[in-house]
Amino acid sequence: MQIDAKPIDLRLTTPFRISRGVQDTSSNVVVQIQYNEHVGYGEAAPDEYYGENQETVLSCITTFADNLGDDPFLIEDIMSNLDHLIRFHPAAKAAVDMALYDLVGKILHVPVYKLLGLNPKHTPQTSFTLGIDTPENMAKKALLARDYSILKVKVGTKHDLIT
Numbered sequence: 001m002q003i004d005a006k007p008i009d010l011r012l013t014t015p016f017r018i019s020r021g022v023q024d025t026s027s028n029v030v031v032q033i034q035y036n037e038h039v040g041y042g043e044a045a046p047d048e049y050y051g052e053n054q055e056t057v058l059s060c061i062t063t064f065a066d067n068l069g070d071d072p073f074l075i076e077d078i079m080s081n082l083d084h085l086i087r088f089h090p091a092a093k094a095a096v097d098m099a100l101y102d103l104v105g106k107i108l109h110v111p112v113y114k115l116l117g118l119n120p121k122h123t124p125q126t127s128f129t130l131g132i133d134t135p136e137n138m139a140k141k142a143l144l145a146r147d148y149s150i151l152k153v154k155v156g157t158k159h160d161l162i163t
Contacts, residue, residue, distance in 0.1 A: 001068045002034045003096070005044075005061040007054045014141070017132040019156045020049065029057040031095040033103050035072045040103025044095035052091050060092035068096075072107070075100045127152050 010026040017023075029044040046052035067085055068078055078100060082093055105112045113120055127150035130141050138153065145151060 001070065001072055003031065003061060003065050003068060003099075004034075005029050005031045005058055005095075007058065015131070016129075018154050019132070022131075027054045029054055029061070029092075029095060031061060031092075031099045033068070033072070033096070033099040035103055035107070038103055038106045040072070040099040040101070040106060042095035042098030042100075042102065044091040046091040050088075050090070052089060056089060057092040057095070060086055060089050061096070064092070064096060072100055072103050075104070125149050130154060132157055 006029065008028050008030050010028060012024055012026060015022050015024050026045060029046070031042045031044060033040045033042075044052075044057045046054060046057050063086060064082055067081055069081070072078075075097070079093065079097055082096065086092075101112050101115065105115045108115065126148070128145040128148040129152040130138050130145065132138075132154045133141065142151060142153075
């Protein structure tokens with residue numbers, strides 16, 4: 001198996017503000033693992049709060065290159081090996097995990113949800129996070145996110161309303 005990774009900077013449609021700072025882009029890494037004619041893709045979304053960034057992910061992927069083995073179906077063994085190789089770095093490992101499942105699904109011509117035996121009707125709900133902003137802007141963002149049944153609202157400024 002061959003692994004490759006490329007940084008990708010995703011421009012956010014609106015700045016995302018939390019108590020630790022503001023973010024205008026998400027600096028992610030796209031990972032691809034090739035086995036014969038099949039390619040699986042995964043994405044790392046490193047978080048500086050946990051000591052990760054694009055550079056650490058890219059470095060991990062370089063280290064992982066000679067440690068994936070020859071059988072993409074041995075995902076549990078591969079991931080265990082990576083855990084022993086490098087501590088922490090969950091974003092890099094998650095990207096490899098995703099790429100392996102995507103690869104195996106493509107080899108078998110089966111969507112990953114079927115590969116995992118999941119019922120798409122039981123897909124867990126996901127949330128949408130509203131970053132810190134003025135109450136007016138947060139209300140506008142909440143309206144745009146109305147299709148989400150769960151909203152996470154970041155607070156912690158002098159503009160917070162107490163009711």
